Amino acid sequence: MLFEETIAKIGELDKEAQARARRRQDALIKPMGSLGMLEDVAIKIAGITGETMPWLEKKAVITMAGDHGIAREGVSAASQEVTPQMVRGFLNGGAAINVLTRHAGARVVCVDMGMAKVVDDPRLVVRRIGPGTNNIAEGPAMTREQARAAVEAGIEIATEEIRGGTQLLATGDMGIGNTTPSTAILAAFTGFPVPLLTGKGTGLNPEGVQRKAQLIEKALAVNTPDPRDGLDVLAKVGGFEIGGLAGVILGAAASRVPVVIDGFISGAAAMIARSLAPRAVDYMIASHLSEEPGHRIMLTWLGVEPMLHMRMRLGEGTGAALAFTIIDAALKIVREMATFEEAGVSDEGLH
Structure with missing residues (x-):
């Protein structure tokens, strides 16, 4: 019963640790609140870890790959052949996610959650639920049992890490066509009009975006996902990698470890995680605002604020890896900056 046990373990943030962290921030040689989100992030991490001055040295991006039956409908400018090709690029260290994780002093853990083609490489973590999902414009992406298995695989990978x-x-994510199920998930939970939420993904032209929106509307009409049931939404219009990432979020929250959410596909996974365990949001740190038009709505629904506005829309975990460097800076401020008392500086007028 890993699924239920994990959700049951997700508790409230440590409010005493947060209060101590806030007092520490207010004692540093600066006007109160003047470092904005750097202060907020450090206080949130204190609440997650229970430590006033935490230091998170060992970092990893879990990049999960999966294919989607809806890709056969032409919802992406790229072909499905690109999914395994990019996974090989991750494993060989040449992709953007590899560059940014090296820059942040982190690792990439690449997971096959269900690509259409098998990649035979011992460096790849294999947790295949199936050879890609079914076409959501025709029926459910997967069975409820497969949805549960995908989430539990993510929980296990997070726990092992x-x-x-x-x-x-x-x-992080990789899967040609995966902005389509992510948009369907967003529409299912929010009820917003699909055309308002649908973006160009890897580079569709306006006609392609319109057709993509029509297919998402068809998928929602055919499957009628229940927004009160995260597993139902995942099973009917989701993806194997989206379920796996939801599991990573739940596993991190259950272990009181902060988890940085990347862009639009990771955001869809976060929506599934929040639906399954509302407290999981407390353990999420939103890295950036994607260029996908629905991402701002997604983050608002989650109740999280992105740290970065960089016009990024690559996925892979790139925004999250970049955010690692900001988190490092936030925690260094708490640990290394002097207090008014230590520095012999007057705090008159600053509090």
């Missing part, structure tokens, strides 16, 4: 000493996790 944390047992190995990882202190900060992030979500």
Whole structure:
């Protein structure tokens, strides 16, 4: 019963640790609140970890790959052949996510959650639920049992990473066509009009975007996902990698480890996680605002604020890896900056 046990373990943030962290911030040689989100992030991490001055040295991006039956409908400018090709690029260290994780002093853990083609490489974590999902314009993406299995695989991977000493996790994705199920998930939970939420993904032209929106509307009409049931939404219009990433978020929250959410696909996974366990949001740190038009609505629904506005829309975990460097800076401020008392500086007028 890993699914239920994990959700049951997700508790409230440590409010005493947050109060101590706030007092520490207010004692540093600066006007109160003047470092904005750097202060907020450090206080949130204190609440997650229970430590006033935490240091999260060991970091990893869990990049999960999966294919989608809806891709056969032409919802992406790229072909499905690109999914395994990019996974090989991740494993060989040449993709954007590899560059940015190296820059942040982090690792990439690449997982096959259900690509159409098998990649035979010992460096790849294999947790295949199936060879890609079914076409959501014709019926459910997967069975409810497969949805549950995908979430539990993500929980297990997060738990293994944390047992190995990882202190900060992030979500990343790879899967041609996966902005389509992500948009369907967003529409299912929010009820917003699909055309308002639908973007160009890897580079569709306006006609392609319109057709993509029509297919998403068809998928929602055919499947009628229940927004009160996260597993139902995942099973009917989701993806194997989206379910796996939702599991990573739940596993991190259950272990009181912060998890950085990447862009639009990771955001869809976060919506599934929040639906399954509302407290999981407390353990999420939103990395950036994607260029996908529905992402701002997604983050508002989640109740999280993105740290970065960089016009990024690549996925892979790139925004989250970049956010690692901001989180490092926020925690260094708490640990290394002097207090008014230590520096012999008057705090008159600053509090």
